[in-house]
Amino acid sequence: MNLRGVKPWIRAITPYQPGKPPEEVVRALGIADAVNLASNENPLGPSKRVVDALCEAAGQAHRYPDDENFALRKAVAERLEVLPGQLVFGNGSDEVLELIAKTFLGPEDDLLFAWPSFAMYPLVARGMGARPVQAPLDAALAHDLDALRAAVCERTRVVIICNPNNPTGSSVGAAAFDRFAESLPEDLLLVVDEAYFEYVRRADFPDALSWVSRRPGTVVLRTFSKFYGLAGLRIGYGVCDAELADLLGRARHPFNVNALAARAATVALDDLDHQRRTREQNAQGMALLERELGALGVRSWPSDANFLLVESGVNSYEALLRRGVIVRPMDAAGLSGCVRVTVGKPEENECFLKALQAVREGQT
Ligand SMILES: Cc1ncc(COP(=O)(O)O)c(C=O)c1O
Known part of the structure; x- marks a missing residue:
């Protein structure tokens, strides 16, 4: 064409x-x-509780969703012990990744991540005309954080660590993660994609959320698609500094999270x-x-x-x-x-x- x-x-x-x-x-x-x-x-x-809540919410499908996701925001903020204003919800955490790309990347910029990793990382970079830069995993197919750190250059705007990493399943431990986060220039955005956080078994898994206050240029991504069983509804979120959340929020469409997804996520979060x-x-x-x-x-x-x-x-x-x-x-x-x-x-x-x-x- x-x-x-x-x-x-x-x-x-x-x-x-x-x-x-x-x-x-x-x-x-x-x-x-x-x-x-x-x-x-x-x-x-999804659990029966979620399905029941969805059936009930379906009767209100003619109404626009609450653009603030008030109930879900409150529930997640309480669970994670962060402020409601530190959360950015998306149509899947994929959308939050895209909001990050829209906010930070253009044709002069690099998005840096390890490879092999989640297939959406190169795509969101390319979608903005930016350059996806891949640092190889180590021989055991785990993150090589020294290689990742060494790949940071003047064009780098955003670095992603997928922890645990999709598709290898490997995870980064707290000591290595903390050293890496500390070593990054403060004006670089660090994204920690924790889509599989709830399954983690290693005792020394990093407390990435604590880095949101220690290092304000940090976003932790979580999703309701995997552990919470809501992949078909599309809902995920980012946790970051409130000022950064405000910036990312400017890049999103109104009502980007549908009402059924927000309701299901609120109930799923509570279904221990x-x-x-x-x-x-x-x-x-x-x-x-x-x-x-x-x-x-x-x-x-x-x-x-x-x-x-x-x-x-x-x-x-x-x-x-x-x-x-x-x-x-x-x-x-x-x-x-x-x-x-x-x-x-x-x-x-x-x-x-x-x-x-x-x-x-x-x-x-
Ligand atoms: C590492 C990782 N991040 C993000 C996502 C996207 O999840 P969502 O369904 O919330 O967009 C996936 C889904 O496969 C994933 O594996």
Whole structure:
């Protein structure tokens, strides 16, 4: 299409590749059902309390949402012990990332992050015509914070640490994180993406929120998509200094968080029983997958999240798909022969393991 105004950096974008929808796999393969372990969602789904609240809220769908998200803001602020004005809500934490990009990045600027990491980081940079700069993970596929620090240059405006890191599952410990945060120039924005925070098991996980007051150019991202089981509603948030929150808020559209998402998130935050079950199921599923993958002689990397990076072999993604198991291929991220598998329900984990065993025995 020959339109003069199309920005070259928009034309150059390769769109985000989401996990394959199970309906598509079922249709294409003519199978009865597919197991979806592709997008790190909570296999338990939303709790009954959340579903009931959603049904009730649906009757008010003709009204615009509360632009301030007053009830949710208050609940999150109390839970995190921050001021309500320190929160920026978005249509998924993806949108908060985009608000950061709109506020901080242009064609002269760099967004710096480790790689492989979350696929949206290069996209939000490219969307603003900025340069995504990737510092390699170390040999164990964990953050190499010295390499990340060394990659900071005059063009760098924003540095992202994904902790735990998607897709490798590795996490940065408190001592290394604190040293890194301390070493960064104060006028650089540090974004700590904690999308999988609630699953973390390591005892020395960094207190990134404490850096929001220690270092005002810091944003911590959290989401309701994973642990809270609300991926389909799209809601996440950033925690930062109130002045920065005000700036990011200027870049957003009014009513960017829909009313049902805000209501569901408020209830989900309060549903401690569902949170406990989610944590337990994930820990059990993770232990099973790690043990059985080990027994199969398949390499996986230690994970502090609700997914595992698995060296399942060349073309294993397609072979698993043919067996009705949807995982995420990792070749495009530079991890050839690897897939990322979400910890599912017990029967889903078994299904994945069985399919993987068959694939490795050559029964594709
Ligand atoms: C590391 C990381 N950050 C952010 C997100 C985006 O989450 P949301 O659904 O809140 O936009 C994801 C989702 O996969 C993720 O893995």
